[in-house]
Amino acid sequence: MTSPPEFLKNNLPTSSASIGRPHITLTWAQSLDSKIAGPGGQRVILSGKESMLMTHWMRSMHDAILIGVNTLILDDPRLQANLLPPSLNIPPPQPLILDPKLRFPVTARILGEWNTKVSERGRTVRQPWIICGEDVSLKRKEQVEIAGGRVIPVPLDERGHISPSSLPSIISNLGLKSVMIEGGSKVLSTFLHCPKRHDGSNLVDSVVITVAPMFIGDGIGVVPQGEDIGLPKLKYIHTEIMGKDAVMICSKE
Ligand SMILES: NC(=O)C1=CN([C@@H]2O[C@H](COP(=O)(O)OP(=O)(O)OC[C@H]3O[C@@H](n4cnc5c(N)ncnc54)[C@H](OP(=O)(O)O)[C@@H]3O)[C@@H](O)[C@H]2O)C=CC1
Numbered sequence: 001m002t003s004p005p006e007f008l009k010n011n012l013p014t015s016s017a018s019i020g021r022p023h024i025t026l027t028w029a030q031s032l033d034s035k036i037a038g039p040g041g042q043r044v045i046l047s048g049k050e051s052m053l054m055t056h057w058m059r060s061m062h063d064a065i066l067i068g069v070n071t072l073i074l075d076d077p078r079l080q081a082n083l084l085p086p087s088l089n090i091p092p093p094q095p096l097i098l099d100p101k102l103r104f105p106v107t108a109r110i111l112g113e114w115n116t117k118v119s120e121r122g123r124t125v126r127q128p129w130i131i132c133g134e135d136v137s138l139k140r141k142e143q144v145e146i147a148g149g150r151v152i153p154v155p156l157d158e159r160g161h162i163s164p165s166s167l168p169s170i171i172s173n174l175g176l177k178s179v180m181i182e183g184g185s186k187v188l189s190t191f192l193h194c195p196k197r198h199d200g201s202n203l204v205d206s207v208v209i210t211v212a213p214m215f216i217g218d219g220i221g222v223v224p225q226g227e228d229i230g231l232p233k234l235k236y237i238h239t240e241i242m243g244k245d246a247v248m249i250c251s252k253e
């Protein structure tokens with residue numbers, strides 16, 4: 001395959017995004033009992049090879065990929081599109097971390113790969129950009145910057161979070177036209193619960209869910225316990241069967 005699967009191209013309108021109105025996609029992989037990770041946040045491979053490849057194509061369709069700091073700490077992800085054929089030279093998305101208190105571990109794999117510029121088969125590696133609160137100490141900011149990260153302080157909301165409704169302007173100011181939010185649970189929850197942008201349009205444009213035929217049992221839910229009230233109505237767009245998994249595309253109503 002040399003370009004994204006047709007169903008993504010047809011149903012995920014990232015190419016029509018602009019700096020003025022960036023496209024926001026929310027995505028995750030879940031079990032049949034709506035879990036995204038095991039007990040204590042242990043990473044679980046839910047996606048089969050077909051849907052994992054699809055996720056990497058989806059990453060390549062966005063300018064940026066965003067996760068919460070807990071996911072960075074627990075999973076130590078690479079956040080690249082490294083399952084795509086290297087010969088295509090497809091640029092990887094810009095990694096963005098939501099990290100109000102700047103807990104970002106300087107031992108993180110994405111930082112190590114950026115510093116050594118080492119990635120298999122000569123692929124491009126991007127510097128991790130870490131979005132934090134304006135009140136983080138200068139010392140801590142310097143530590144992360146010296147370690148190689150770009151630190152981007154922004155005002156926090158009343159919960160001490162990076163406000164979901166301010167994300168469009170944050171990413172526009174960074175010159176990015178689209179972002180794929182991968183989780184984890186707390187980040188998915190605040191974005192699902194935040195209906196609108198400052199301009200009154202839907203905050204989240206697309207929701208892409210991979211459902212794997214397995215149960216996790218004790219584990220981390222798609223949204224944290226008690227936060228499943230007030231979730232938005234979704235408008236169904238498309239389902240694609242990819243190997244053992246079902247991949248659903250929706251938008252917010
Ligand atoms: N199956 C899948 O598709 C995926 C699974 N996961 C799993 O998710 C788990 C981690 O999820 P979780 O523990 O909920 O943590 P998250 O990864 O959602 O990170 C949450 C933290 O991000 C910071 N934050 C900043 N802004 C916001 C905001 N607007 N909303 C919410 N948080 C914000 C806070 O940091 P602070 O506390 O410092 O203020 C918060 O505690 C891992 O186990 C991982 O494996 C993750 C991604 C995908």
Ligand SMILES: Nc1nc(O)c(N)c(N[C@@H]2O[C@H](COP(=O)(O)O)[C@@H](O)[C@H]2O)n1
Nearest residue numbers: 029044045046047055075077078079182
């Ligand atoms: N699509 C998908 N399927 C799964 O089964 C998963 N566990 C995840 N997790 C997300 O992918 C990140 C890891 O990415 P790298 O392979 O290291 O690039 C992980 O942090 C979650 O965000 N996703």
